Amino acid sequence: xNAEPLKEHLKKEGATLVGxxxxxxxxxxxxxxxxxxxxxxxxxxxxxxxVEQLVKLQRAAEIWLKERGFRSLSIPPDSDRIKGxxxxxxxxxxxxxxxxxxxxxxxxxxxxxxxxxxxxxxxxWATVLTNAPLKPDSPVTESLCGNCDLCxxxxxxxxxxxxxxxxxxxxxKLVNYExxxxxxxxxxxxxxxxxxxxxxxxxxxxxxxxxxKARSGK
Amino acid sequence: xxxxAKKKEILEKLRNGVIQYDEDTCKxxxxxxxxxxxxxxxxIFDGLVSGMEEVGRLFEAQExxxxxxxxxADALYAGLDILKPHCKQMDIGVKGxxxxxxxxxxVHDIGKNLVKMMxxxxxxxxxxxxxxxxxxxxxxxxxxxxxxxxxxxxMMTTSMVGMPKVIEKIKEKNPNCMIMIGGAPTSKxxxxxxxxxGYAEDASNALKEAIKMxxxxxKLRDEKAARQQ
Ligand code: B12
Ligand code: B12
Ligand code: SF4
Ligand code: SF4
Numbered sequence: 001x002n003a004e005p006l007k008e009h010l011k012k013e014g015a016t017l018v019g020x021x022x023x024x025x026x027x028x029x030x031x032x033x034x035x036x037x038x039x040x041x042x043x044x045x046x047x048x049x050x051v052e053q054l055v056k057l058q059r060a061a062e063i064w065l066k067e068r069g070f071r072s073l074s075i076p077p078d079s080d081r082i083k084g085x086x087x088x089x090x091x092x093x094x095x096x097x098x099x100x101x102x103x104x105x106x107x108x109x110x111x112x113x114x115x116x117x118x119x120x121x122x123x124x125w126a127t128v129l130t131n132a133p134l135k136p137d138s139p140v141t142e143s144l145c146g147n148c149d150l151c152x153x154x155x156x157x158x159x160x161x162x163x164x165x166x167x168x169x170x171x172x173k174l175v176n177y178e179x180x181x182x183x184x185x186x187x188x189x190x191x192x193x194x195x196x197x198x199x200x201x202x203x204x205x206x207x208x209x210x211x212x213k214a215r216s217g218k
Numbered sequence: 219x220x221x222x223a224k225k226k227e228i229l230e231k232l233r234n235g236v237i238q239y240d241e242d243t244c245k246x247x248x249x250x251x252x253x254x255x256x257x258x259x260x261x262i263f264d265g266l267v268s269g270m271e272e273v274g275r276l277f278e279a280q281e282x283x284x285x286x287x288x289x290x291a292d293a294l295y296a297g298l299d300i301l302k303p304h305c306k307q308m309d310i311g312v313k314g315x316x317x318x319x320x321x322x323x324x325v326h327d328i329g330k331n332l333v334k335m336m337x338x339x340x341x342x343x344x345x346x347x348x349x350x351x352x353x354x355x356x357x358x359x360x361x362x363x364x365x366x367x368x369x370x371x372x373m374m375t376t377s378m379v380g381m382p383k384v385i386e387k388i389k390e391k392n393p394n395c396m397i398m399i400g401g402a403p404t405s406k407x408x409x410x411x412x413x414x415x416g417y418a419e420d421a422s423n424a425l426k427e428a429i430k431m432x433x434x435x436x437k438l439r440d441e442k443a444a445r446q447q
Contacts, residue, residue: 030284073285086295087288 003134006064010040013060014053016123017041017116019103022136023129026098030090034073034129036136037099041116041123045197051077054126061128070132077126096125101167104137107144108165111151111199112175117144120205141167151199157183160199224254232265232297237272239289244297251301258304259339262332263422266294266301270328291328298335305339313340314432315365317356319347320401321380326373329401329421333369336425353380357387360395366435367428370414372401382412389413394438396431400424 007018023037040057044050058074065072076082079091097114100106106116113121143165152162159179163172183196200206228251235244244266251261273290276282282290316337320330327349337344345363347355360368368388372378378401385397398416399409409417416431418424 033283034285071283071286086291087285090285090288 001133001135003136006038006061006134009064010038010057010061013057014042015040015057016043016119017105019100019105019137020134021099021102021104021139023094023099023102026094026102028093031073031093031129033131034071036130036132036134037094037102038128038130038134039096039099039103039105040126040128041100041105041119043119043123045122045200046077046124050124054124058126058128061130065128065130065132068132070130072128072130072132075127075129077124094127094129096127098170099127099129100125101170102136102139104140107140107142108170108174109143109151109203109205110145110149110162110164110174111155111160111203112177113199113203115144115203115205117205120203120207121200122206139167148204150202150204154202155180155199156196159183225256228254228256229261229265229268232261233269233272235297236266236269236290236294237276239286239293241293241296244293245300248297248300252304257306258301259306259422262298262301262305262335263420266297267332270294294328302335305335308340310340310429312429312432312436313342314367314428314435315343315345315363316367316369316428317345317347317359317363317365318369318371319351319356320349320371320373321377321384322350322352323380324372324374324377325349326401327371329373330369330371332421333371333400333424336421337428340425340429342428353384354387356384357391360388361391366396366432368395368397369424369428370397370399372399372404375403378403378408381408381414385413394435396435398424398427398431 003020010018019039021037021039022035024035027035038061040054042050042053054077062072062074075091075094075096082088082091097108100114101108106114109115109121111121114123114125115121116123145164149162152160157179159176161174161176163174165172165174228247231247232244232251235247248261270290273282273287277287318330318334320327334344334346345359345365347359356368356370370381370384372381381399388395388397396415398418399414400418404417406417416427418427
């Protein structure tokens with residue numbers, strides 16, 4: 001099934017990037033039938049407005065699929081904040097970054113984030129899982145971080161270990177999240193905004209994006 | 219009182235809201251039910267719960283899978299949250315304390331929560347242990363709270379086998395406490411076989427049974443007290 005019309009539709013609705021991945025390998029029993037992951041990204045940091053925008057895009061995808069007789073399950077961008085709902089138990093079964101690499105939209109950087117060639121790690125993501133047999137894009141299998149180690153050297157909590165991701169070893173430990181988290185907790189005592197996010201801004205792919213605007217593609 | 223056509227329409231909307239896992243429709247219909255003066259209990263059981271029954275059938279027919287079921291349950295709860303505070307508080311003369319929970323290995327708690335709600339509106343004191351409750355916890359909690367009644371819920375043939383074990387232990391520690399079981403795979407026959415004192419097939423009958431049981435216990439106690447004087 002051709003995925004282009006859906007991608008066009010979602011881009012018109014405001015998505016920066018849309019990809020379709022075959023996510024079979026990453027699924028557990030409860031959701032095995034939903035083996036296509038639609039990865040949605042917008043080019044802005046994850047604030048409440050971004051969440052709203054991504055959720056709106058997810059609705060648009062759900063409606064498009066439903067009209068054609070397919071099932072869907074949306075994993076919201078802020079999946080960890082949704083409490084008290086039964087469906088939230090399923091959210092932790094799937095990560096947005098998985099959908100993104102499977103859809104060919106980027107690799108996992110040394111900083112543990114999804115790095116897109118054009119926008120770097122600056123994107124915010126959401127996923128819609130579906131049973132529609134959409135033609136998948138080809139997955140990204142290797143990291144393109146190369147010799148760069150800016151995020152390793154500049155992370156204020158020393159959380160980024162420097163290991164390199166590949167699809168063969170997708171869960172290799174890249175970031176010591178305890179450290180990253182503890183920095184945030186400490187900062188919260190002094191600052192309004194607890195986010196550090198240095199590993200986002202420091203990444204050269206974040207900046208390359210600006211100068212490469214003319215270059216088309218992903 | 220709402221006229222019949224309007225009432226039917228609202229109940230249908232509640233039912234469909236659950237079946238189509240549409241939280242917004244459920245909330246809207248729940249509010250309409252209240253505005254139209256429908257009885258909240260009726261809206262819950264003939265609307266929301268009747269929808270969940272259909273969902274059960276769709277699940278068995280493999281039309282629905284786990285994600286849909288969970289979303290349907292979220293829709294049911296969205297409506298329930300609005301309707302529950304408007305359930306008529308009943309004054310039934312008898313009051314008692316109940317320990318309730320879904321047995322070990324079983325996470326189905328929608329039915330159990332409805333039974334609990336009926337006890338709440340009847341003014342019972344309810345100790346809710348939640349779902350997937352270790353069998354010994356029922357025994358401990360009963361002793362701790364000295365409740366007259368213990369209610370066990372199970373929705374699977376695999377989990378209901380824990381019930382006779384709990385019943386035996388409670389009866390051993392406290393023969394005066396009464397036990398009621400329920401949930402789709404259980405029956406009056408099983409209740410009798412396992413030595414439970416009561417069984418009910420749905421939430422409103424569960425309350426009726428409970429009232430009977432608590433009244434009976436009170437009567438026993440009074441008689442005993444009279445004899446001792
Ligand atoms: C919990 C969480 C955190 C926690 C802990 C992170 C963790 N992984 O434990 C904390 C609070 C520390 C955190 C921090 C941040 N986070 Co955060 N976080 C999340 C959240 C809610 C869940 C992540 C999670 O636990 N996933 C489960 C684990 C198992 O998977 P994972 O590590 O995410 O990803 C692995 C798989 O995808 C796998 N993989 C990749 N491809 C494939 C393919 C196959 C076939 C398979 C099997 C696997 C596989 O590789 C990945 C790395 O090992 C996600 C939102 C979401 N629902 O995904 C956002 C998310 C990951 N966070 C995000 C962001 C932006 C941040 C911060 C920059 C926030 C900030 N400004 O400070 C920092 C960055 C820290 C860092 N260097 O990673 C973004 C990432 C955007 C991007 N470009 O990648 C996300 C996606 C939110 C969003 N909706 O956009 N975060
Ligand atoms: C919703 C649901 C789920 C939800 C539960 C959400 C939740 N928080 O409760 C989720 C998706 C999590 C789920 C998971 C599973 N489920 Co399920 N689920 C159902 C479903 C569709 C509906 C149950 C329900 O809520 N009904 C609506 C309520 C209102 O009705 P009720 O529970 O019967 O309660 C009423 C009465 O029974 C009574 N009552 C209930 N408790 C008590 C207690 C007392 C004391 C009394 C007096 C009365 C009483 O009063 C209630 C109100 O009137 C049923 C199908 C069905 N037809 O029942 C399957 C069903 C129960 N599930 C089943 C199975 C197998 C599973 C899973 C193993 C997953 C799977 N492979 O499909 C897991 C089990 C996980 C676990 N360890 O428990 C089977 C059980 C088969 C069996 N072995 O007997 C069923 C029967 C479906 C089927 N035919 O396959 N499930
Ligand atoms: S968010 Fe800050 S502390 Fe966490 S990994 Fe990135 S740079 Fe390090
Ligand atoms: S800063 Fe360098 S090493 Fe870190 S993610 Fe970006 S490209 Fe990779």
